[in-house]
Amino acid sequence: MAQIIPFQAVRPTRDKVSLVTSRSYDEYSPAELAAQLEFNPLSFLHVLNPAYTNQQKTAFEKRFRLVHQKYAEFKQEGILVQDEKPAVYIHKIVSKTHTFTGIIVGTSIADYKSDVIKRHEDTLQYRVELFKDYLKFSGFNTEPVLMTYPDNDKLSDWLDRKTKTLADFEFSTTRKDVHYLWKIDDENDIALLQKTFSDIGNIYIADGHHRSASAEMLYDEQPSAENHNYFMSFLIADSNVKIYEYNRLIKDLNGLSKSEFLKKLSEYFLIEIKSQQLFHPNRKHEFGMYLDGEFYALTLMTEKCGFESPLDRLDAQILYNKVLSPILGIADLRNDERIEYLPGKLPVTEIMKKVDDGEFELGFILFPSAIDEIKAIADAHQIMPPKSTYIEPKFRSGLVVYEL
Structure with a gap:
Protein backbone atom coordinates (compact mmCIF):
# COMPACT_ATOMS: atom_id res chain seq x y z
CA MET A 1 0.00 0.00 0.00
CA VAL A 241 10.04 5.65 -18.52
CA LYS A 242 12.94 5.60 -21.00
CA ILE A 243 15.94 3.45 -20.12
CA TYR A 244 19.29 3.83 -21.84
CA GLU A 245 22.37 1.70 -21.29
CA TYR A 246 25.68 2.88 -19.93
CA ASN A 247 28.53 1.78 -22.20
CA ARG A 248 31.99 0.87 -20.93
CA LEU A 249 35.40 2.19 -21.97
CA ILE A 250 38.51 0.28 -20.86
CA LYS A 251 42.05 1.66 -20.68
CA ASP A 252 43.97 -1.55 -21.50
CA LEU A 253 43.76 -5.32 -22.07
CA ASN A 254 45.27 -6.19 -18.69
CA GLY A 255 48.57 -7.28 -20.24
CA LEU A 256 46.96 -9.51 -22.86
CA SER A 257 47.60 -9.37 -26.59
CA LYS A 258 44.61 -8.83 -28.87
CA SER A 259 44.60 -12.50 -29.93
CA GLU A 260 44.87 -13.71 -26.32
CA PHE A 261 41.99 -11.46 -25.30
CA LEU A 262 39.75 -12.63 -28.15
CA LYS A 263 40.55 -16.26 -27.34
CA LYS A 264 39.45 -15.77 -23.73
CA LEU A 265 36.27 -14.01 -24.91
CA SER A 266 35.41 -16.97 -27.16
CA GLU A 267 34.90 -19.20 -24.12
CA TYR A 268 31.51 -17.59 -23.48
CA PHE A 269 30.79 -15.52 -26.60
CA LEU A 270 30.31 -16.10 -30.29
CA ILE A 271 32.44 -13.43 -31.94
CA GLU A 272 31.57 -11.83 -35.28
CA ILE A 273 33.82 -9.18 -36.83
CA LYS A 274 31.86 -6.19 -38.13
CA SER A 275 34.98 -4.27 -39.30
CA GLN A 276 34.06 -0.57 -39.80
CA GLN A 277 30.30 -1.17 -39.61
CA LEU A 278 28.90 0.74 -36.64
CA PHE A 279 27.32 -1.85 -34.38
CA HIS A 280 24.80 -1.60 -31.56
CA PRO A 281 23.27 -4.69 -29.91
CA ASN A 282 19.76 -5.52 -31.06
CA ARG A 283 18.71 -7.82 -28.23
CA LYS A 284 19.46 -8.96 -24.71
CA HIS A 285 22.69 -10.99 -24.20
CA GLU A 286 24.25 -9.39 -27.27
CA PHE A 287 27.16 -6.97 -26.86
CA GLY A 288 29.03 -4.63 -29.14
CA MET A 289 32.78 -4.17 -28.86
CA TYR A 290 35.21 -1.76 -30.50
CA LEU A 291 38.87 -2.78 -30.51
CA ASP A 292 41.84 -1.90 -32.71
CA GLY A 293 39.78 -0.03 -35.29
CA GLU A 294 37.09 -2.69 -35.69
CA PHE A 295 33.60 -3.40 -34.34
CA TYR A 296 32.65 -6.83 -33.06
CA ALA A 297 29.32 -8.46 -32.22
CA LEU A 298 29.53 -10.67 -29.13
CA THR A 299 26.67 -13.12 -28.54
CA LEU A 300 26.54 -14.83 -25.18
CA MET A 301 26.40 -18.63 -25.26
CA THR A 302 23.64 -18.85 -22.67
CA GLU A 303 23.84 -22.63 -22.49
CA LYS A 304 27.19 -22.18 -20.74
CA CYS A 305 25.73 -19.85 -18.12
CA GLY A 306 23.83 -21.02 -15.08
CA PHE A 307 21.51 -18.14 -14.30
CA GLU A 308 20.35 -18.45 -10.70
CA SER A 309 18.86 -15.00 -10.06
CA PRO A 310 17.52 -11.93 -11.87
CA LEU A 311 20.89 -10.23 -11.37
CA ASP A 312 22.73 -13.09 -13.08
CA ARG A 313 20.63 -12.46 -16.23
CA LEU A 314 21.40 -8.74 -16.39
CA ASP A 315 23.74 -7.87 -19.26
CA ALA A 316 25.81 -5.42 -17.19
CA GLN A 317 26.37 -8.15 -14.60
CA ILE A 318 27.18 -10.73 -17.28
CA LEU A 319 29.81 -8.43 -18.77
CA TYR A 320 31.31 -7.99 -15.31
CA ASN A 321 31.21 -11.70 -14.41
CA LYS A 322 32.54 -13.02 -17.72
CA VAL A 323 34.83 -10.26 -19.00
CA LEU A 324 35.61 -7.24 -16.85
CA SER A 325 36.57 -9.07 -13.67
CA PRO A 326 38.08 -12.41 -14.78
CA ILE A 327 39.77 -11.30 -18.02
CA LEU A 328 40.46 -7.58 -17.64
CA GLY A 329 41.03 -7.59 -13.88
CA ILE A 330 38.53 -4.83 -13.07
CA ALA A 331 37.05 -5.76 -9.71
CA ASP A 332 35.82 -2.38 -8.44
CA LEU A 333 33.44 -0.85 -10.98
CA ARG A 334 33.13 2.39 -8.98
CA ASN A 335 36.75 3.21 -8.28
CA ASP A 336 38.98 1.44 -10.81
CA GLU A 337 40.56 4.18 -12.94
CA ARG A 338 40.85 1.79 -15.91
CA ILE A 339 37.10 1.93 -16.62
CA GLU A 340 34.84 4.84 -17.58
CA TYR A 341 31.22 5.05 -18.64
CA LEU A 342 29.28 6.76 -21.42
CA PRO A 343 25.48 7.05 -21.39
CA GLY A 344 23.77 5.30 -24.28
CA LYS A 345 22.17 8.59 -25.35
CA LEU A 346 25.51 9.42 -26.94
CA PRO A 347 26.22 7.93 -30.39
CA VAL A 348 28.42 4.85 -30.76
CA THR A 349 30.88 7.04 -32.67
CA GLU A 350 31.85 8.63 -29.32
CA ILE A 351 33.27 5.26 -28.23
CA MET A 352 34.98 4.85 -31.58
CA LYS A 353 36.58 8.29 -31.30
CA LYS A 354 37.89 7.77 -27.75
CA VAL A 355 39.47 4.44 -28.69
CA ASP A 356 40.91 5.70 -31.97
CA ASP A 357 42.44 8.69 -30.17
CA GLY A 358 44.29 6.30 -27.87
CA GLU A 359 42.50 7.43 -24.72
CA PHE A 360 41.11 3.90 -24.27
CA GLU A 361 41.99 0.45 -25.60
CA LEU A 362 38.48 -0.85 -26.17
CA GLY A 363 34.82 -0.12 -25.64
CA PHE A 364 31.77 -2.26 -24.89
CA ILE A 365 28.27 -1.36 -26.06
CA LEU A 366 25.33 -2.84 -24.13
CA PHE A 367 21.66 -3.41 -24.88
CA PRO A 368 19.41 -1.32 -22.58
CA SER A 369 17.88 -3.03 -19.56
CA ALA A 370 14.11 -3.43 -19.45
CA ILE A 371 11.99 -2.06 -16.63
CA ASP A 372 10.85 -5.61 -15.79
CA GLU A 373 14.49 -6.63 -15.26
CA ILE A 374 15.05 -3.74 -12.88
CA LYS A 375 11.88 -4.52 -10.93
CA ALA A 376 12.76 -8.22 -10.69
CA ILE A 377 16.15 -7.33 -9.20
CA ALA A 378 14.49 -4.94 -6.74
CA ASP A 379 11.93 -7.60 -5.77
CA ALA A 380 14.77 -10.06 -5.14
CA HIS A 381 16.53 -7.46 -2.92
CA GLN A 382 19.55 -7.50 -5.20
CA ILE A 383 21.75 -4.61 -6.30
CA MET A 384 22.57 -3.74 -9.89
CA PRO A 385 26.18 -2.93 -10.86
CA PRO A 386 27.10 0.78 -10.87
CA LYS A 387 26.23 2.64 -14.07
CA SER A 388 23.82 0.01 -15.36
CA THR A 389 21.13 2.43 -16.52
CA TYR A 390 20.68 6.03 -17.63
CA ILE A 391 17.00 6.78 -17.07
CA GLU A 392 14.76 9.57 -18.32
CA PRO A 393 12.91 11.81 -17.72
CA LYS A 394 15.24 14.21 -15.94
CA PHE A 395 13.67 16.90 -13.73
CA ARG A 396 14.48 20.61 -13.86
CA SER A 397 15.68 22.30 -10.68
CA GLY A 398 13.53 25.12 -9.37
CA LEU A 399 10.31 23.99 -11.04
CA VAL A 400 8.76 22.54 -7.87
CA VAL A 401 10.30 22.91 -4.42
CA TYR A 402 9.48 20.77 -1.39
CA GLU A 403 10.23 22.62 1.85
CA LEU A 404 11.52 20.79 4.92
Missing part, protein backbone atom coordinates in the same frame (compact mmCIF):
# COMPACT_ATOMS: atom_id res chain seq x y z
CA ALA A 2 1.92 3.03 -1.25
CA GLN A 3 1.11 6.25 0.62
CA ILE A 4 1.21 9.58 -1.19
CA ILE A 5 0.38 13.07 0.03
CA PRO A 6 -0.14 16.54 -1.46
CA PHE A 7 2.13 19.34 -0.31
CA GLN A 8 2.39 23.12 -0.54
CA ALA A 9 5.02 23.51 -3.21
CA VAL A 10 7.10 26.62 -3.76
CA ARG A 11 7.22 27.48 -7.48
CA PRO A 12 8.34 30.24 -9.81
CA THR A 13 5.71 32.70 -10.92
CA ARG A 14 4.21 32.02 -14.33
CA ASP A 15 6.01 34.91 -16.02
CA LYS A 16 9.44 33.85 -14.73
CA VAL A 17 9.35 30.05 -14.85
CA SER A 18 11.29 29.68 -18.11
CA LEU A 19 14.09 31.85 -16.71
CA VAL A 20 14.17 30.28 -13.24
CA THR A 21 14.27 26.55 -13.91
CA SER A 22 17.55 24.91 -14.82
CA ARG A 23 19.00 21.54 -15.63
CA SER A 24 20.68 19.67 -12.81
CA TYR A 25 23.73 21.60 -11.61
CA ASP A 26 26.12 18.78 -12.59
CA GLU A 27 24.95 18.76 -16.21
CA TYR A 28 26.49 22.14 -17.06
CA SER A 29 29.99 22.54 -18.38
CA PRO A 30 32.03 25.23 -16.58
CA ALA A 31 31.51 27.62 -19.50
CA GLU A 32 27.74 27.02 -19.62
CA LEU A 33 27.48 27.45 -15.87
CA ALA A 34 29.43 30.70 -15.90
CA ALA A 35 27.26 32.07 -18.72
CA GLN A 36 24.02 31.20 -16.91
CA LEU A 37 25.19 32.75 -13.65
CA GLU A 38 26.57 35.84 -15.35
CA PHE A 39 23.67 36.70 -17.62
CA ASN A 40 20.54 35.25 -15.99
CA PRO A 41 19.93 36.69 -12.50
CA LEU A 42 16.70 34.68 -12.17
CA SER A 43 18.29 31.26 -12.72
CA PHE A 44 17.83 28.79 -9.88
CA LEU A 45 21.53 28.07 -10.34
CA HIS A 46 22.14 31.18 -8.23
CA VAL A 47 20.39 29.40 -5.36
CA LEU A 48 22.34 26.19 -5.91
CA ASN A 49 25.66 28.04 -6.24
CA PRO A 50 25.33 31.12 -4.01
CA ALA A 51 29.09 31.64 -3.66
CA TYR A 52 29.49 32.41 -7.38
CA THR A 53 29.46 36.20 -7.05
CA ASN A 54 32.41 36.30 -4.67
CA GLN A 55 34.13 33.23 -6.14
CA GLN A 56 34.60 31.98 -2.61
CA LYS A 57 35.20 28.43 -1.50
CA THR A 58 33.34 27.51 1.64
CA ALA A 59 32.87 24.54 3.94
CA PHE A 60 29.84 22.41 3.18
CA GLU A 61 27.70 23.54 6.11
CA LYS A 62 28.38 27.20 5.42
CA ARG A 63 27.70 26.72 1.73
CA PHE A 64 24.41 24.94 2.43
CA ARG A 65 23.36 27.76 4.73
CA LEU A 66 24.17 30.21 1.94
CA VAL A 67 21.91 28.14 -0.33
CA HIS A 68 19.12 28.58 2.21
CA GLN A 69 19.80 32.32 2.39
CA LYS A 70 19.71 32.75 -1.39
CA TYR A 71 16.55 30.65 -1.59
CA ALA A 72 14.92 32.93 1.00
CA GLU A 73 15.94 35.95 -1.09
CA PHE A 74 14.24 34.45 -4.17
CA LYS A 75 11.07 34.08 -2.12
CA GLN A 76 11.30 37.61 -0.69
CA GLU A 77 11.72 39.04 -4.19
CA GLY A 78 8.63 37.19 -5.43
CA ILE A 79 10.57 35.01 -7.86
CA LEU A 80 9.37 31.94 -5.96
CA VAL A 81 5.93 31.75 -4.32
CA GLN A 82 4.40 29.07 -2.11
CA ASP A 83 1.02 27.62 -3.02
CA GLU A 84 -1.75 28.34 -0.55
CA LYS A 85 -3.21 24.82 -0.50
CA PRO A 86 -1.55 21.39 -0.53
CA ALA A 87 -1.61 19.93 -4.03
CA VAL A 88 -0.21 17.26 -6.28
CA TYR A 89 1.31 18.32 -9.57
CA ILE A 90 1.16 16.77 -13.02
CA HIS A 91 4.34 17.33 -15.02
CA LYS A 92 4.55 16.65 -18.75
CA ILE A 93 7.78 16.84 -20.75
CA VAL A 94 7.72 16.74 -24.54
CA SER A 95 11.11 16.18 -26.20
CA LYS A 96 12.00 15.50 -29.81
CA THR A 97 11.57 11.77 -29.35
CA HIS A 98 9.52 11.15 -26.19
CA THR A 99 6.64 12.45 -24.10
CA PHE A 100 6.76 11.84 -20.36
CA THR A 101 3.84 12.45 -18.01
CA GLY A 102 4.02 11.91 -14.27
CA ILE A 103 2.73 13.06 -10.90
CA ILE A 104 4.76 14.98 -8.29
CA VAL A 105 3.77 13.99 -4.75
CA GLY A 106 5.15 13.35 -1.30
CA THR A 107 6.09 9.70 -0.72
CA SER A 108 6.45 8.04 2.65
CA ILE A 109 9.64 7.37 4.60
CA ALA A 110 7.72 4.57 6.33
CA ASP A 111 7.08 2.97 2.93
CA TYR A 112 10.77 3.31 2.09
CA LYS A 113 11.74 1.62 5.35
CA SER A 114 9.20 -1.20 4.96
CA ASP A 115 10.13 -2.02 1.33
CA VAL A 116 6.86 -0.79 -0.15
CA ILE A 117 9.17 1.51 -2.08
CA LYS A 118 11.61 -0.84 -3.82
CA ARG A 119 15.23 -0.04 -4.66
CA HIS A 120 17.82 -1.65 -6.94
CA GLU A 121 20.99 0.42 -6.50
CA ASP A 122 23.61 0.64 -3.77
CA THR A 123 24.49 3.99 -2.24
CA LEU A 124 27.72 5.61 -1.10
CA GLN A 125 27.59 6.58 2.56
CA TYR A 126 29.48 9.85 2.15
CA ARG A 127 27.10 10.98 -0.61
CA VAL A 128 24.07 10.08 1.47
CA GLU A 129 25.42 12.00 4.46
CA LEU A 130 26.41 14.98 2.34
CA PHE A 131 22.97 15.32 0.76
CA LYS A 132 21.35 14.79 4.16
CA ASP A 133 23.28 17.80 5.42
CA TYR A 134 22.28 19.73 2.31
CA LEU A 135 18.60 19.04 3.03
CA LYS A 136 19.05 19.88 6.71
CA PHE A 137 20.76 23.25 6.25
CA SER A 138 19.18 24.43 3.00
CA GLY A 139 15.68 23.51 4.19
CA PHE A 140 14.33 22.39 0.82
CA ASN A 141 14.59 19.87 -2.01
CA THR A 142 13.94 20.55 -5.68
CA GLU A 143 15.12 17.20 -7.10
CA PRO A 144 12.35 14.60 -6.77
CA VAL A 145 13.11 10.90 -6.71
CA LEU A 146 11.96 9.30 -9.97
CA MET A 147 9.74 6.30 -9.26
CA THR A 148 7.73 3.99 -11.49
CA TYR A 149 4.41 2.30 -10.91
CA PRO A 150 2.69 -0.51 -12.86
CA ASP A 151 0.63 0.74 -15.79
CA ASN A 152 -2.86 1.55 -14.57
CA ASP A 153 -5.83 2.34 -16.81
CA LYS A 154 -7.57 4.42 -14.15
CA LEU A 155 -4.52 6.64 -13.66
CA SER A 156 -3.89 6.86 -17.40
CA ASP A 157 -7.46 8.03 -18.05
CA TRP A 158 -7.27 10.54 -15.20
CA LEU A 159 -3.98 11.98 -16.49
CA ASP A 160 -5.37 12.18 -20.00
CA ARG A 161 -8.39 14.20 -18.82
CA LYS A 162 -6.36 16.56 -16.66
CA THR A 163 -3.70 17.27 -19.26
CA LYS A 164 -6.32 18.36 -21.79
CA THR A 165 -7.01 21.40 -19.61
CA LEU A 166 -4.97 24.61 -19.62
CA ALA A 167 -1.66 24.10 -17.82
CA ASP A 168 -0.47 26.38 -15.03
CA PHE A 169 2.96 26.45 -16.69
CA GLU A 170 3.96 25.93 -20.31
CA PHE A 171 7.49 26.79 -21.39
CA SER A 172 10.30 25.67 -23.69
CA THR A 173 13.98 25.16 -22.93
CA THR A 174 17.06 25.88 -25.00
CA ARG A 175 17.17 22.15 -25.77
CA LYS A 176 13.75 22.53 -27.39
CA ASP A 177 11.92 20.46 -24.79
CA VAL A 178 8.46 21.71 -23.82
CA HIS A 179 7.42 21.50 -20.16
CA TYR A 180 3.89 21.64 -18.75
CA LEU A 181 2.77 21.72 -15.11
CA TRP A 182 -0.74 21.38 -13.67
CA LYS A 183 -1.55 22.05 -10.01
CA ILE A 184 -4.21 19.64 -8.71
CA ASP A 185 -5.64 20.72 -5.35
CA ASP A 186 -9.17 19.36 -5.64
CA GLU A 187 -9.82 17.09 -2.65
CA ASN A 188 -11.70 14.51 -4.73
CA ASP A 189 -8.83 14.22 -7.21
CA ILE A 190 -6.29 13.84 -4.40
CA ALA A 191 -8.42 11.20 -2.67
CA LEU A 192 -8.71 9.30 -5.96
CA LEU A 193 -4.95 9.29 -6.40
CA GLN A 194 -4.32 8.21 -2.83
CA LYS A 195 -6.79 5.33 -3.15
CA THR A 196 -5.32 4.26 -6.49
CA PHE A 197 -1.74 4.17 -5.23
CA SER A 198 -2.84 2.39 -2.09
CA ASP A 199 -4.34 -0.31 -4.31
CA ILE A 200 -1.29 -0.44 -6.59
CA GLY A 201 1.00 -1.55 -3.79
CA ASN A 202 4.70 -1.32 -4.57
CA ILE A 203 6.41 1.54 -6.37
CA TYR A 204 10.00 1.38 -7.62
CA ILE A 205 12.86 3.85 -7.48
CA ALA A 206 14.18 4.40 -10.99
CA ASP A 207 16.55 7.29 -10.28
CA GLY A 208 17.39 8.98 -6.98
CA HIS A 209 18.59 6.26 -4.60
CA HIS A 210 20.96 8.64 -2.80
CA ARG A 211 18.25 11.28 -2.43
CA SER A 212 15.79 8.82 -0.89
CA ALA A 213 18.45 7.39 1.45
CA SER A 214 19.36 10.94 2.51
CA ALA A 215 15.71 11.71 3.24
CA GLU A 216 15.54 8.60 5.43
CA MET A 217 18.72 9.62 7.28
CA LEU A 218 17.35 13.12 7.88
CA TYR A 219 14.10 11.65 9.22
CA ASP A 220 16.04 9.35 11.58
CA GLU A 221 18.00 12.36 12.83
CA GLN A 222 14.96 14.63 13.23
CA PRO A 223 11.82 12.44 13.22
CA SER A 224 9.57 15.10 14.72
CA ALA A 225 10.48 17.81 12.21
CA GLU A 226 7.75 18.95 9.85
CA ASN A 227 7.75 17.32 6.40
CA HIS A 228 10.61 14.93 7.23
CA ASN A 229 8.37 11.85 7.17
CA TYR A 230 7.76 12.32 3.43
CA PHE A 231 10.00 13.19 0.50
CA MET A 232 9.23 14.56 -2.95
CA SER A 233 8.90 12.05 -5.79
CA PHE A 234 7.95 12.08 -9.46
CA LEU A 235 5.79 9.04 -10.18
CA ILE A 236 5.58 7.75 -13.74
CA ALA A 237 4.11 4.61 -15.35
CA ASP A 238 6.47 1.72 -16.11
CA SER A 239 5.83 1.97 -19.84
CA ASN A 240 6.50 5.71 -19.91
